[in-house]
Amino acid sequence: MQFPIASLLPEIAASLAAHPRLVLEAPPGAGKTTQLPLALLDAAWLGDRKIVMLEPRRVAARAAAGFMAKQLGETVGETVGYRIRFENKVGAHTRIEVVTEGILTRMLQDDPLLDGVGALLFDEFHERHLAGDLGLALALDVQAGLREDLRIVLMSATLDGEKIAGFLDAPRLSSAGRSFPVEVAHFPARREEAIEHQAKRAIEHALAAHPGDLLVFLPGQREIARVDAVLAAAGIDADVLALHGELPVEQQGRVLQPAADGRRRVVLATNVAESSVTLPGVRVVIDSGQAREPRFDPNSGFARLDVVAISQASADQRAGRAGRVAEGWAYRLWPQSQRLEPQRRPEIAQVELASLALELAAWGSAALRFVDPPPAGAMASARDLLRRLDALDARHAITARGRRMLALGTHPRLAAMLLASDDPSRMALACDIAALVEARDPLRTRSDAVAERRQALAAFRNGRVGADASRSALAAIDAAAKQWRRRLRCDAPPPADAPAHAVGDLLAHAFPDRIGRQHPQDPKRYALANGRMARLFDDSALYGEPWLVASELRFEAKDALLLRGAPLDEAYLRQAFAAHFREGDEVRWDANRRALASERIERFDGIVLSSKSAGRVDPALAAQALVDAVRELGVGALPWSEALAQWRVRVQCLRGWMPGLGLPDLSDAALLASLDRWLTPAFDGKTRLDALDEAELGEALKAGVDWSQRQRIDQLAPTRILVPSGMERRIDYALDDHGEPASPVLAVKLQELFGMNETPRVAEGRIPLTIHLLSPGGRPLQVTQDLRGFWERTYPEVKKEMKGRYPRHPWPDDPWNATATHRAKPRG
Template identity: 60%
Template sequence: MRAMSSAPPSFPITPLLPQIRASLAAQPRLVLEAPPGAGKTTQVPLALLDAAWLAGQKIVMLEPRRIAARAAAQFMAQQLGEAVGQTVGYRIRFESKVSAATRIEVVTEGILTRLIQHDPELAGIGAIVFDEFHERHLAGDLGAALALDVQATLRPELRLLLMSATLDGERIAAWLGAPRISSPGRSFPVRVDYPPARTQESIEHQLARVVRQALEENDGDVLAFLPGRREIARTQAVLEETLSLRERVAEGRERVRAERGVEASSDPHPRSLSQREREENLEVVALHGELSLAEQQAALAPAESGTRRIVLATNVAESSITLPGIRAVIDSGLAREPRFDPNSGFTRLETVTISQASADQRAGRAGRVAAGTAYRLWPQGKRLEPARTAEITQAELSGLALELAAWGITASSSAALPWLDPPPPGALAQARELLVSLAALDTDGRITALGRRMLELGATPRLGAAALRAPPELHALAADLLALMEARSPLRGVQARSDDFRARVTALHAWRDRRGAAARGEVDSGALAAIEQASKGWRRRLDVRTAASGVPDSHAVGDLLLHAFPDRIAHRDDGNPLRYTLANGRGVRLHENTALLGEPWLVVLDLRLEARDSLVYAAAPLDPRVLERDYPLRFSRERTLRWNDERAAAEAFDERRFGAIVLERRSVPVKPADALPALLAAVRAKGLDALPWSDHARRLRARMQALRAWMPELGLPDVSEAALLASLEDWLAPRLDGRHRLDALGAEELTQALASRLDYEQRRTLDAQAPESLLVPSGQSRRLEYAEGEPPVLAVKLQELFGLADTPRIGGGRIPVTLHLLSPAGRPIQVTQDLKGFWERTYPQVKKELKGRYPRHPWPDDPWTATPTHRAKPRERR
């Protein structure tokens, strides 16, 4: 193997390296499971460099995060005694350190996809290593599927190695058809504690309090996991407020050691414990993906002697990077992940609960160098999902759909990739529709020239469309917009509440023009510096030499971004200056203190989804003439029908539209052929209660539905609300034809329309087996009442049933009638389906109680032989 700069350090993975080399020599795929700290990220690629099957070719290692990619390349280069960019290099977005001598190239996910798309044969590449595959990023799943396709069709000798600390190794190995190797790792015991939160305590204050506890109870540094940069900044402020902490920590540590029986004589240092602890320095360090390279390197470097660190990190610190000296981990249990809402078409970063696998991996960070403690800021009884959900199942898929089209896979093609978890068909179809609207795909789903340029640019399809359709003189502004759209808002204070996206552009340009001197408290200079770095990268890709400056024209920002969001173009409603209609038909609203009041046209860039009108978080005004110029086919003129609730009538209009936005509307006469669809649509919207139901019609429908349930073999039609609404054209449309209003339909006509659902034989069967009324022994006909799911009810005076022994039955004798037996005054006496039992057991008591109250009515001793009657006895003459 290649000589190291010194004796190679020993890692838990070291004993397994010969087995890994042998496995890949024998077969081209392998799954490697190794916990954090095992050394798999940096030791395995180096161990494979001299493998015979590699034959001097490159190893490409996919690392999901930029911080980890840089750190891994730097560590491997140090082991070889070289600078990054020689044998070991890396390529991440807007940054590359590789050379002709590079044999191990660490790349992030988008870079790998571009490598495969540019050269499907992967000339000069002998192995692809997928590190931290358990994170299940969308681009990682795509890269693995493409690599498997390449291996199966073009490069059977290509080696594929999937590595992870926490994955379902058995499932992954079965999917790959590959052997599995597991490393035990090296870790020390980690005590897990669940310190309870206090009432109404914010996560920042709870974490700061637990930091103090962790510093008192443990040696070494503290690593705290928070969901995002915002929480990190707030926690850092709380800690720095309370970090006169040094004195409290020293006192607390003395108290803890005293409780554990540590005497001063056991301290190896001649100074007293109190003096040593009081001289200790504390440093609070942030670690997240938006830091500059220098800030990231400083966060990953060991602390100075005598300094203890509190590292506040996002989930970038879960794996792949080494933080020396960590002895305590504080876990908020939260992470920030993208979630796509297919109904609105918006993707938002949401704060979500982490999986159990992530919690275990975070806790393991406390046991890398010695026994440690993990403090979890959630109740001990809370159950977490076992593993992280694959991003492909919940992300916006337009980028994936464009990559598939470039690979030759369309909705109509039979080709498919070997997915571990395939993309949801509905989300993929929606993504393809968006790409067609952006002109990235043609109507047959094939990639266009613009679509290929979008892939080359490397932005999301929406932002790529905006940048590539911008005129050359606005490319510098387009680069700024790409950087700003992908970043969090740099505005602070009162400005942070502005919904005018142009304020962010103005802040960036002011910061740039003044070379960093921005209005204090109104912007985040660190965020602007990160945005400027990204903008430089986009300017290079767009071949722009000079950055934009000054205040852009009032419509310039919106006129560019409308090409990214043609479905989110919004027009102000005439009756409400805060309400807008989007081109996709949804409604949105501006908040009361909006900076955009009075703008007739907007492109909406961010919003909070709500059931009715969603709240706009960020938007920019646009010039409607750009729509006329660039989207002429989206304008249409059509005749539309609308239901007027107040008039209960159909109305017709001639409308000019942009998408779902009505630009002009003129009332026109309603044609008979036009009215019918509007009437039926009104019934569907309002429900069957909008129709003039008579009691007779309601009873007929109840009888039909009851007999359908009791005797399914008759094949009676379904007359439930859902079924009738679904079949309005069959039974109701003939009765409404030629009418403009629902109230023009009479109740009797509605009854006839319902009855038309039955043929002659079915009607006869209905009258026989689910009759509207029953003839009782008194000779009177009494109505049956039907209710869904219940037996029919017959309310009848007791005297009318004398001589009737058994309960009447209907529905082919299957359904006993529920008898509501009434007193002579019509009040309920008994509810029963057992008339014979009533006569035998209950009637004597009823007779005893009611005979005196109703003396003019018959109360025979033997109801079996008595004459039924509905009349009282005639009065005796005096």
């Protein structure tokens, strides 16, 4: 079989011989996934080393390895093999390894030299999974510092090739694809029609109107099951097959092979069929326009798969699947008026980053080159969580426990729980809980008790499935728990019965920030370790528990709503989390009394267990409490003199006008964010907010500005200016409502400016003053930034009007050459 990419392979080989990086754009069907690795096996620069190809999806990884092995007349595990989570088919002589994203990260972390690897191929890079972005960043770091000979190739059908090639400083090559015309139409939904019924109508229409097999893109397994059910009820004349990442390998293989008996097929697939998987015989694509993609879910603390609209690039790629073997048809199940985003947003911008932060800590550097850098706020939150889990120390360095967590290849929360006990029975229970937390809910009821789900799993293992439980979901959870026991080398069987407290005691290691204690006045409310409050459902199964841990919360404006959790044993908590219990004197700001209060407080993290007055305020603790008071009240609570407030505004103006000066940001937000640094020393030894005077505040504020910068501020933004009358007049500086510099104002009597032809300026002549020209009585006559224009055009009218009103003041016909004065009659 000849693939379109074949003609480009010599040029690709030549490019990689001359340059260590390459961006390859090739449409679906071009053969890049299965032909390029084989073509590179004989490259001189590769020698006898391996090629590792990153394939984001397990289905595609197995399929690609299988197809390449078949081309060589071998079985998988010989020259070509694959490694995915919980599955390894690689032999001693394997030279092409197809791996999923987490596997590549582990390879790089375990052996940064990548000994024995000559090339890394990143397939379908346009999907922009977090693990793929991290893998590329690590690979570029290895290439820059250790392995200049390592080849890195990024491949995709719908890649922003120009941007990526510029980022990599790499050549960019494009291959033709094998495609036929595809006619695209939008298949209208009926009013309030469910997606499965709209899909059924589209499938029936396509089977009647067009030849060939059908490929139907649906968001996930749930939707596949619903469409399968309505098609079964309709009795359509075709084989209906599912395709998603959780299917057994045998069933996936059946879908990827042509029908032996020639019957037509309807393949119900997730977006695993969007790329890198070829489905023979497909002539019609029916696209729901939706996919399940990771989004950070603050309720659970994990990235969850949410149903979202696909990008335009994905829609085009899906439609192209209908034109692989002949002309085809694509039906879109969304209105033609609906506009899609051009490209898929990278996961790094929208998921929780604890796993990434732990990987970077293990690597020893966060200064890696990412196509899109991780958001600073998300990284700070991730590191805070990792410190709670004892995976990082106070300097953000990885701990020994953090390395053990990383080796498990799961979210750090779950890894912390899986490592919480060496007791085999508790380890087996932890495996069950990890599988339950990761999976979709197996119960159809609204119960908030995790223990009930564990009981349903135990019943399933004994052959009983309750009416409110999903057999398929429990089967998947049971399989995942077995994999975890295998990974942990845990030989103990999962306990048939586990007390609810045992479940909660383990969950506490995954969610230490969500440990809660019952409020003494309201039994449905709980104070959480992270300082927030949570409340129970009215019919909560957890009602009355003094301590609990929440594995899932819905965050709301006031109290979070506990969606799922388990009770905790306080004795276990005090033993396992002893370092989180502490007692000591604390000084806080009492807003009602507007004074400091000293208390002896016992805490569990952010939960106050008991408090009593400690009497006199300890000065050693007072400074921080006063700073906290300012943080609560705002910087306006400080004793600002008019001169100091103006100095602060002058600095802010110069920052806007002349950013090259490098002056500090003195906005309210910046000052509040840095209170501990600049204000705490000023409160040293003080126990009252009003004990800080204006001079001390000024010194604290100006401490971050050295003497030479202070001199420049006075030169560039002077507070006063000498006018022709011989007097110094004040310049007022201000910021607008958005915090941007406004034009500085000089208010001066008109007679004091006789002889001044040009508008005075500050900031090395860049900024003209706004002159408020006043009458002899101090009333405004004119506002201008064009003094010359005022003398030429406006002054004659002003003189005519004012001369009779102020006859004792000069109103010369020639203000250009008149003597300026601040008096009623000039001397002499």
